[in-house]
Amino acid sequence: MRRVATPTNPSARMLRYELSRAQRDFLADETRFTAFVGGIGSGKTFAGALRALSRIFPRERPTIGMIVAPTYRMLLDATWRTCLAVWEPLLVEQHRAELRLVLVGGHEVLFRSADDPDRLRGPNLHWAWIDEAALCAAQTWPILIGRLRADGEAGPAWLTTTPKGFNWVYDLIQDGMVSAHRATTMDNPFLPAAFVAELRRQYPADFARQELGGEFLQLGAGLIRRDWFAVVDHAPAGLRWVRFWDLAVSTKTSADYTASVRLAQAQGTYYLADLIHGRWEWPEVRQLILDTIRAEPDTRLVAVEATAFQLAAVQELRRALGAHRVALAGVHPDRDKLARALPWIAAAEAGNFRLVAPTAATSRAWGPALTELEAFPDSPHDDIVDAISGAWAALARVTQQTRAIMPGGPTRDSPWKEPRR
Numbered sequence: 001m002r003r004v005a006t007p008t009n010p011s012a013r014m015l016r017y018e019l020s021r022a023q024r025d026f027l028a029d030e031t032r033f034t035a036f037v038g039g040i041g042s043g044k045t046f047a048g049a050l051r052a053l054s055r056i057f058p059r060e061r062p063t064i065g066m067i068v069a070p071t072y073r074m075l076l077d078a079t080w081r082t083c084l085a086v087w088e089p090l091l092v093e094q095h096r097a098e099l100r101l102v103l104v105g106g107h108e109v110l111f112r113s114a115d116d117p118d119r120l121r122g123p124n125l126h127w128a129w130i131d132e133a134a135l136c137a138a139q140t141w142p143i144l145i146g147r148l149r150a151d152g153e154a155g156p157a158w159l160t161t162t163p164k165g166f167n168w169v170y171d172l173i174q175d176g177m178v179s180a181h182r183a184t185t186m187d188n189p190f191l192p193a194a195f196v197a198e199l200r201r202q203y204p205a206d207f208a209r210q211e212l213g214g215e216f217l218q219l220g221a222g223l224i225r226r227d228w229f230a231v232v233d234h235a236p237a238g239l240r241w242v243r244f245w246d247l248a249v250s251t252k253t254s255a256d257y258t259a260s261v262r263l264a265q266a267q268g269t270y271y272l273a274d275l276i277h278g279r280w281e282w283p284e285v286r287q288l289i290l291d292t293i294r295a296e297p298d299t300r301l302v303a304v305e306a307t308a309f310q311l312a313a314v315q316e317l318r319r320a321l322g323a324h325r326v327a328l329a330g331v332h333p334d335r336d337k338l339a340r341a342l343p344w345i346a347a348a349e350a351g352n353f354r355l356v357a358p359t360a361a362t363s364r365a366w367g368p369a370l371t372e373l374e375a376f377p378d379s380p381h382d383d384i385v386d387a388i389s390g391a392w393a394a395l396a397r398v399t400q401q402t403r404a405i406m407p408g409g410p411t412r413d414s415p416w417k418e419p420r421r
Contacts, residue, residue: 018190022183023047027054031179033145035133035159035169039185039212041195044160045079048129049086051158052109055127061151062106063126068144070135072113075099079131080111114140124150128157134164141168163216170216185212204345223377224385226370228348231355231363235271239264242301242398244331244390245289246383247313248279258285259383260292262299263391265399270347272391273356275369277384282313289317293326303394305386306330329397331390338377340389 019027026036026047034051036044048067056063067083069075083101084091093102099111112120114136125147130136141159148155159178161169172178185196199212206223209215245260260276274296280288293302306314314330321328347353357363369384376385 017050019043019047019050020183020188020190022181022187023050026181027051029179029181032154032156033158033172033178034156035161035173035178035180036183037159037161037163037169037173037180038183038187038214040162040199041185041191042183042188042214043190044162044183045082045131046086048079048131048158048160049083052083052127052129053087053090055156056103056107057105059107059126062108064108064110064123064150065127065129066110066112066120066123066125066144066147068112068114068120068128068130068136068140070114070132072115074132074135075111075113083109083111117143120144120147123147126150126153126155128155130157130159131161133159133161134167134169135161138168141172163210163214165218166216182214184214202343202346204342204349207342207345224345224348224373226374228351229272229353229355229366229370230351231357231366232271233356233358235264235273235354235356236266239266239271239298240395240398241273241296241299242303242391242394243274243292243296243299244387244394245302245304246386246390247285247305248383257381257383259387260289261384261387261391262296263388263395265395269352269354270344270392270395271354271356272388275362275365275384277365277369286313286316286320290320293321293328299326300398301327301329301394303329303331303390303397305390306332329394331393337382337386337389340393341376341385344388344392 020043022036022038023043023046026034027050036047038044052065052067056065067075067079069079080099084094087101087103090103091101092104093100095101101109101111103109110123114120114130117137117140120140120143128144128148130140130144133141145157148157159169159172163170169178173180185191185199196212200208203211204223206217210217241262241264243260243262246258248258257277257279260274261272262274264271264273276288276292289302289304293299304314304317314328318328344353355366357366372379372381372384376382
């Protein structure tokens with residue numbers, strides 16, 4: 001998976017690489033349509049780039065090929081960079097504005113996004129490759145292989161991807177239309193052991209089977225189970241609590257709820273408490289937040305979602321608090337809901353979460369909340385999931401002793417982003 005020798009006068013036949021067994025098998029496969037399906041970090045994109053070389057340089061005449069990724073950003077951040085690194089000794093011209101490379105011998109490579117698969121129509125190609133194919137729309141594949149007709153030949157195409165449910169990639173493999181080679185993240189001998197160990201620790205079991213094991217799974221309802229959460233009547237004294245507010249300020253029946261929870265940690269156990277959940281207009285939510293802050297003096301940090309309207313709401317809350325010295329932070333979520341939830345879901349699966357319910361009424365209140373958790377990520381409402389994710393990130397901020405925003409105090413920072421864990 002890494003280059004170990006580069007000759008002075010490079011030729012594709014002279015480049016030497018260390019490869020995993022799965023990568024070697026993938027490169028040796030002469031089937032016209034082939035897939036490398038693997039966990040993250042298993043060397044899929046690297047193998048895809050090498051397969052391109054093996055299909056380009058046996059030909060004496062210049063070829064034209066196309067590489068497709070799900071989005072323009074993914075194309076530039078991952079696929080383009082990997083190809084530049086792998087092909088560097090063979091690179092003649094680089095046209096980033098056109099997303100085009102020229103290799104020795106006049107071989108051209110076009111890079112395109114699958115945001116709109118119909119825009120892939122037009123060129124006649126000798127070969128094609130879709131990176132992270134499972135994230136592309138199903139029509140990407142038939143449109144792309146319809147381009148494989150340069151010089152009157154039916155050229156090859158291949159896919160590299162981590163699975164994403166039982167989608168079109170799975171169907172192609174199951175129907176025998178594409179030969180498949182599989183690899184887990186752990187099969188890559190060049191990854192640091194600590195990297196793999198940390199992912200295993202932070203990923204729930206089923207998600208790890210997909211993302212690390214490269215298995216096709218349907219990650220729908222059932223990702224979270226209510227029996228992971230034990231109910232206790234109190235938490236240990238002296239904990240450093242944080243509270244997160246996931247705001248929604250509409251009374252439409254289809255709108256999300258405002259949700260808020262408190263979270264603290266003691267000796268590896270996480271305590272969820274004081275759930276607030278309902279539909280309110282902003283004046284009511286504003287007063288509820290202020291009243292809750294004043295009623296919870298043991299809360300170290302109050303974090304509020306701060307996007308669009310919510311950013312103005314955070315500023316209004318700071319003004320309303322005045323001299324009341326509580327750490328209040330506006331949070332910019334910078335990842336999708338599932339990515340933000342995975343670390344605490346893994347902790348819950350390991351049995352490290354407790355629901356604090358000092359009374360029968362508070363215990364009953366957790367019932368609908370657990371129903372929502374069990375429906376994630378397929379539920380139409382995931383406000384409580386978002387509230388727990390925000391509280392988890394806020395607790396990490398307190399634990400890492402990062403500066404918080406102190407209304408009325410000497411520091412006032414811009415909204416912070418959730419830490420990547």
